[in-house]
Amino acid sequence: MADYTLKEMMAIAAAREINDGDIVFCGTGISMLAAMAAKHISAPNSTIFFETGAIDSLLEEVPLAVADPRVMYCTAVNGSLADAFAFMQNRRTGSRVVGIMGAAQIDPYGNLNSTVIGDYRQPKVRFSGSGGACDVASFVDRTIIFMQQQKRKFVAQLDYLTSPGWLDGKESRRAAGLPQGGPSAVITNMAIFRFNPHTRKMYLDSIYPGISQQQVLENMEFEVETEKVKSFRPPTKAELEILRNKCDPQRLILG
Numbered sequence: 001m002a003d004y005t006l007k008e009m010m011a012i013a014a015a016r017e018i019n020d021g022d023i024v025f026c027g028t029g030i031s032m033l034a035a036m037a038a039k040h041i042s043a044p045n046s047t048i049f050f051e052t053g054a055i056d057s058l059l060e061e062v063p064l065a066v067a068d069p070r071v072m073y074c075t076a077v078n079g080s081l082a083d084a085f086a087f088m089q090n091r092r093t094g095s096r097v098v099g100i101m102g103a104a105q106i107d108p109y110g111n112l113n114s115t116v117i118g119d120y121r122q123p124k125v126r127f128s129g130s131g132g133a134c135d136v137a138s139f140v141d142r143t144i145i146f147m148q149q150q151k152r153k154f155v156a157q158l159d160y161l162t163s164p165g166w167l168d169g170k171e172s173r174r175a176a177g178l179p180q181g182g183p184s185a186v187i188t189n190m191a192i193f194r195f196n197p198h199t200r201k202m203y204l205d206s207i208y209p210g211i212s213q214q215q216v217l218e219n220m221e222f223e224v225e226t227e228k229v230k231s232f233r234p235p236t237k238a239e240l241e242i243l244r245n246k247c248d249p250q251r252l253i254l255g
Contacts, residue, residue, distance in 0.1 A: 003240075004234065004240055006190075007189075007253075007255070009189075010030060010034075010188070011033045011254075012034075013232065015038035015041060015243075016038075016042070018034070018035065018043045019042075020046060021045050021096055022043060022096050022098050023087075024046055025049055025140060026050075027051075028063050028064060028065050031102070033243065036059055036062065036247040041239055051085070051131075053078060053084050054077075055075055055076050055078075055079065055084070056076035057070075057071050057072065058073050058074035059071070062252055088135070088136065097140040098141065098142055098143070099143040100143070101133060101136060101143050101145050101146070103147070103162065103163065104117060105117075105152075105158050106147055107155060107222075108169075108201050108202050108224070109165050109167060109200055109202070110143075110145065110165025110186065110202060111158055111166070112161075113161065113162050114130065114162045115130065115160040115162045116160050120159075123159075129162065130162050134164070137183075138163075138164060139178075141180055141181055142182060143181070143183045143184065144184060145183055147187070147188050148188060149191065149216060149219045149220075151218075154219065154220040154222065166183065170198070170199060182200070190208060191204060192207075203226070203227075204229045205229065206229065206230045209231060213226060
């Protein structure tokens with residue numbers, strides 16, 4: 001038995017995607033844990049901000065929502081939603097803005113659906129919709145996507161396009177007027193996926209210890225390249241110590 005949970009593995013995997021100096025736009029839950037862990041482990045000069053307008057929060061306790069007053073504690077700026085989205089799109093930040101996202105469905109090019117399952121006019125399930133997700137996917141410099149590894153989530157064709165990934169692949173994103181950005185990694189409870197730099201199609205990059213390649217592929221509706229697959233390095237004791245005791249000591253997210 002591993003001495004970590006898959007949720008902890010996902011949080012640490014995402015934290016490793018964040019570089020020192022990155023500007024991280026995220027919601028709460030596991031994406032917040034990942035951003036907090038990165039700031040304590042390898043990216044002390046990263047900046048976390050929220051759509052509610054809090055920029056560079058101290059985050060001594062993990063917030064439970066983007067409107068939680070704890071996101072406003074010791075911030076550099078307490079602004080508005082408009083301020084947050086302007087900050088996200090400000091080209092003076094350079095190519096350092098990272099968005100952490102999730103969705104109900106993802107396709108081979110990293111496009112996301114968080115709107116409906118089934119026909120839009122007569123859906124089987126209707127979700128909350130885009131919120132700011134479309135803006136984030138369209139304008140930030142890169143996105144990290146959290147997904148559960150399930151066939152009903154990894155689909156060949158979305159029921160509805162909420163947030164653009166690499167659209168139809170190759171140069172289609174640029175042709176649509178989105179010159180920068182795009183998803184860089186998909187982090188699931190089984191594996192890590194990345195995108196071919198030429199075709200922009202998803203490929204299997206690494207698999208968590210104890211998970212087989214067959215398990216991953218059986219939980220997808222579409223095929224992916226597996227030539228580059230490797231074993232993902234599990235969380236270290238130091239990383240787990242920070243995640244559990246510094247970021248979420250009350251187990252509000254980790255459980």
